[in-house]
Amino acid sequence: MKKNISNFALLSLAGNISGKIFRYVTIIIIARALGQDSLGVYSFGIVLMETSGVIARAGLGTGAKKYVPMYLNEDKHDHVLGFILSALVVTSLLGVAVSGILTFIQPILESNFDAFSKETMLFIWGIPFYSLMMVAAESTKSFKDTRFFVYSREIVQSGVALLGALVGGFLLHSLSSIVVVYLFSLFLGAIVAILFLYKLTKNLEYQGAEFSTKKHVTYSGYILLVAVTMHLISWSDILMLGYFVPATEVGWYQSAYQTSILLLVLLQAVNSIFPPVASSLFESDEIDQLGKLYRGVARIIGGATILGFLYVSLFSEIILSIFGTPTNESIIVLVVFAAANTVAVVSGPAGYMLSMTNNQRLELVNTLSVCLFNICANVLMIVNYGIVGAAVASATSLILLNVIRLVEIKHYLGIKPISQKLVLRSAPLIISIVILLILHATLQESLVAALVVGTLTLLSYCYLMYYQGLNEEELQLFNSI
Incomplete structure (x- = not known):
């Protein structure tokens, strides 16, 4: 079944932007309506739920993106059904088990973490719903179709959670109400994702469900360990900050971090469609095609993000002011994380x-x-430098990980992630940076000015990219595969 990557990449981008806006506005509402202390409690609960949820998901969402496209290419529809059914059942059982363990050790957590509260327990009870929703939604991507992930996770779940924040924050002034609605959004998102999975599989020709348990468990086991460690790289700082610093500082840290990850929106859009496509190309031994796809992605999303990093750095204080009066430490945290995400x-x-x-x-x-x-770096840095130390430790880890990956891609796959041609085609980026610096120096700093500068710079970059056009490698990204 052929799909056009550009259509799904565009939909994924729109969905990612919508979901990030919904989640970003949610934390703004909590900070404005209930204060940074409540945001710190909310953030700690989210991180604890998602980190525990990674264990419950057991790498099955990524496993689906690896095996389902392969089984579809081989017309092994019984194996497709078997993998999806086993993934949903296993993640549900693991979610209940993890939630039960954390409930059992609640007294220990409550006595050691300042940000732990009754709302945190609600998040713990939401682990099964979160895990089921994510595995089901990620499994829909294995059909090289990003629509259903966008609808279930980005629109339904994030949208309902935003409505809960509006009502709970401004009308009820209750963090517990916000969290209860958030749990309902997870349940609703899981139901919607499962219904979409049924839609995708109901027309397949199969006699029954075939389970290749050993192979799936082996692969997903590696992915589980990767996912857990990646999540710890991303979120161990929040967990440790919850132990070492007051909830208010955790709130400001989360405000800066959530702002910085808006720069990841293009990468996350690409990640929605890239895995099954990459798996298919590799299984077909089309390494050259895979390399062209990878380089095209890097250039297209990289330039816009570099521009975004400079924008965030120049207007960091103004951007954070939407959460309240920012501290100097939170401004530094924002710039550090923006650099790492770039x-x-x-x-x-x-x-x-x-x-x-x-x-x-x-x-x-x-x-x-x-x-x-x-x-190790977070423990040492947080004790001595607080939230700034946590940001530096986490950002350094993220940069180190990506440098290692680039070296390995070149060594093991023979693919150069960045070619000389891509560097030579950086004129739109350079011109846009000049425009950004001129506008920043000309206009008086304010929220309105920041919006105007951002809009004009982005439009300039898009026009220049369109005027320059795509080269042969980049056209590979938008060909039907």
Whole structure:
């Protein structure tokens, strides 16, 4: 079944932007209506739920993106059904088990973490719903169709959670109400994702469900360890901050971090469609095509993100003012994380590149090593430098991980992520940077000015990219595969 990548990449981009806006506005509402202390409690609960949920998901969502396209190409529809059914059942059972364990050790958590509260327990009870929703939604991507992930996760779940924040924050002034509605949004998102999975599989020709348990468990086991370590690299700082610093500082840290990850929107859009496509190309031994796809992605999303990083750095204080009066430390945190996330985007979907080309063990070693470094660095830096230390430790870990991945892609796959041709075609980026700097120096700093500068700079970059056009490698990205 042929699909046009550009259509789904565009839909994924729109969905990612919508979902990020919904989630970003949600934390703004909590900060404005209930204060940074409540945002710190909310953030800690989200991180604890999602980190525990990674264990419950057991790498099954990524496993679906690896095996389902392969089974579809081989017309093994019984195996498709077997994998999806087993994934949904296993993640549900693991979610209940993880939630039960955390409930049992609640007294220990409550006595050691300042940000732990009754709302945190609600998040713990939401682990089964979160895990089921994510595995079901991610499995829909294995059909090379991003629509259903966007509808279930980005629109339904994030949209309902935003409505809950509006009502709970401004009308009820209750963080508990916000969290209860958030749990309902997870349940609703899971139901919607499962219904979409049924729609995708109901017309397949199969006699019954075929389970290749050993192969799936082995692969998903590696992916689980990679996912857990990656999540710890991303979120161990929040968990440790919840232990070492007051909830208010956790709130400001989360405000800065959530702002910085808006720069990841293009990479996440690409990640929605890249894994099954990369898996298909690798299984077909089309390494040259895969390399062109990867380089095209890197150039297109990298330039826009570099521009975004400069914009965030110039207007960091104004941007954070939407959460209240920002502290100097939160401004530094924002710039540090923005730099690290920019490196991640410029590196492209490097992690998936390794995992989808039978190098999942190598990726596991990468993430385990960097995770250990990240945890040690966070402990040392948080004790001495608070939230700024946490940001520096986590950002350094993220940059290190992506550099390692790029070296390995070149060594093991023979693919140069960044070619001389891409560097020579950076004129739109350079011109847009000049425009950004001129506008920043000309206009008086304010929120309105920041919006005007951002809009004009983005439009300029888009026009220049359109005027320059795409080269042969980049056209590969938009060909039907």
